Amino acid sequence: GIQVEQSPPDLILQEGANSTLRCNFSDSVNNLQWFHQNPWGQLINLFYIPSGTKQNGRLSATTVATERYSLLYISSSQTTDSGVYFCAVRQDTGRRALTFGSGTRLQVQP
Amino acid sequence: NAGVTQTPKFQVLKTGQSMTLQCAQDMNHNSMYWYRQDPGMGLRLIYYSASEGTTDKGEVPNGYNVSRLNKREFSLRLESAAPSQTSVYFCASSGPGQGVYEQFFGPGTRLTVL
Numbered sequence: 324g325i326q327v328e329q330s331p332p333d334l335i336l337q338e339g340a341n342s343t344l345r346c347n348f349s350d351s352v353n354n355l356q357w358f359h360q361n362p363w364g365q366l367i368n369l370f371y372i373p374s375g376t377k378q379n380g381r382l383s384a385t386t387v388a389t390e391r392y393s394l395l396y397i398s399s400s401q402t403t404d405s406g407v408y409f410c411a412v413r414q415d416t417g418r419r420a421l422t423f424g425s426g427t428r429l430q431v432q433p
Numbered sequence: 434n435a436g437v438t439q440t441p442k443f444q445v446l447k448t449g450q451s452m453t454l455q456c457a458q459d460m461n462h463n464s465m466y467w468y469r470q471d472p473g474m475g476l477r478l479i480y481y482s483a484s485e486g487t488t489d490k491g492e493v494p495n496g497y498n499v500s501r502l503n504k505r506e507f508s509l510r511l512e513s514a515a516p517s518q519t520s521v522y523f524c525a526s527s528g529p530g531q532g533v534y535e536q537f538f539g540p541g542t543r544l545t546v547l
Contacts, residue, residue, distance in 0.1 A: 423475030
């Protein structure tokens with residue numbers, strides 16, 4: 324099946340800093356989503372971005388499908404950004420469900 | 434519009450007991466999914482239902498059964514719980530249109546098997 328690798332696995336930032344999270348995947352996809360799992364365990368949809376660039380406030384994401392990677396940018400980080408960020412993809416063929424990466428654990432310190 | 438709802442939120446079972454996790458969505462989605470999340474890991478697919486009346490195995494189906502009761506509801510059953518099934522279980526849905534694959538997740542059920 325498809326492989327999804329996220330980097331870095333852990334990240335510690337000071338409040339106000341910027342960061343870039345990366346997601347590499349091993350095959351063609353027709354869906355790529357970024358999620359934030361907050362400290363209470365809720366999965367929050369950040370972006371549905373199989374290709375192109377999107378922005379939502381301080382967050383933006385870019386997927387380059389031909390090169391099989393996606394980037395999540397967090398600017399001016401806040402303590403509420405802490406948690407785990409997951410990238411998940413769905414292949415063009417076969418099973419219709421998402422395959423998740425192992426996540427990037429972000430801690431934003433005041 | 435509640436999105437995806439799951440019951441119960443928490444459950445503790447003894448080894449060998451059975452239980453059913455309930456999931457419902459009010460977004461008129463065709464596809465529904467059950468995932469499990471073990472500590473420090475991403476989610477793994479247990480079963481999914483591409484449309485009403487169909488179900489298929491995912492990556493980790495052993496020890497589970499599912500029922501797509503109608504378009505709104507998709508349940509997950511543990512017939513004889515084992516400690517290895519201690520996990521957080523998430524239900525998700527996607528659809529309904531052609532080429533629309535974004536998935537939305539419920540709040541999760543935290544299950545402990547003693």
